[in-house]
Amino acid sequence: MTKNFATLGAGTEKIFRKKFGALLVNPRVGYSGGTKDDPTYQEVCSKTTNHAEVLQFEFDDSTLPYEAILDFFFRMHDPTTLNRQGGDIGTQYRSAIFFHDASQKEFAESFIARIQPAFGISKITTTLEPFRKFWDGEEYHQDYLTKNPDGYECPLHFERSWEKIATQFGGSKI
Structure with missing residues (x-):
């Protein structure tokens, strides 16, 4: 397997595990994109580190x-x-994509340009940031909603079709 990494911010762990299961190799939640080395959850929540809460995993592009x-x-x-x-x-x-190389950055830029029409006049604000370092989150955050089934899950995180997105945002079908 060729080692490829994806690092994404948007509170995605549970839904990504549900969708892709074993295709996600070593999925871990943690922090990326900030200024402090080895931040804690409390430090990230203090809004002083500029880290995003992220999911990072390896994947096989094939x-x-x-x-x-x-x-x-x-x-x-x-x-x-x-x-x-x-x-x-x-x-x-x-909402962030931490790209691991130039090809991931170029692909993400192209992908965003292709899907923007589905969101109508609502601009996609997902940041594209160079990956620098991933800081592993605390163990209690790993697979959090499986360990804490009554824990908070963002009600806006669910799989939509592109048609539903275009309808919701007044955009065009892609």
């Missing part, structure tokens, strides 16, 4: 293409709300 990852990512959350996922507000909740 069984799980990067396009399928991005397609699902943009259909399972609202990428038009800046620094927000449902009721969670702050830069740690930003």
Whole structure:
């Protein structure tokens, strides 16, 4: 298997595990994109580190293409709300793609341009940021909603079709 990594911010762990299961190799939640080394959850929530809460995993492009990852990512959350996922507000909740190389960046830019019409006049605010470092989240955050079935799950995280997105946002079908 060729090692490819995806690092995504938007509170995606449970829904990605449900959708892709074993195709996600070593999925881990943690923090990326900030200024503090080895931050804690409390530090990230203090809004002083600029880290995003992320899901990082390895994948094999022959069984799980990067396009399928991005397609699902943009259909399972609202990428038009800046620094927000449902009721969670702050830069740690930003919709973000941390690209691992130039090809991931170029592909993500092209993908966003292709899907923007589905969101109508609502601009996609997902940030594209160079991956620098992943800081593993605390163990109690790993697979959190499986360990805590009554825990908070963003009600806006669910899989939508592109047709439903176009209807919801007054955009065009892609």
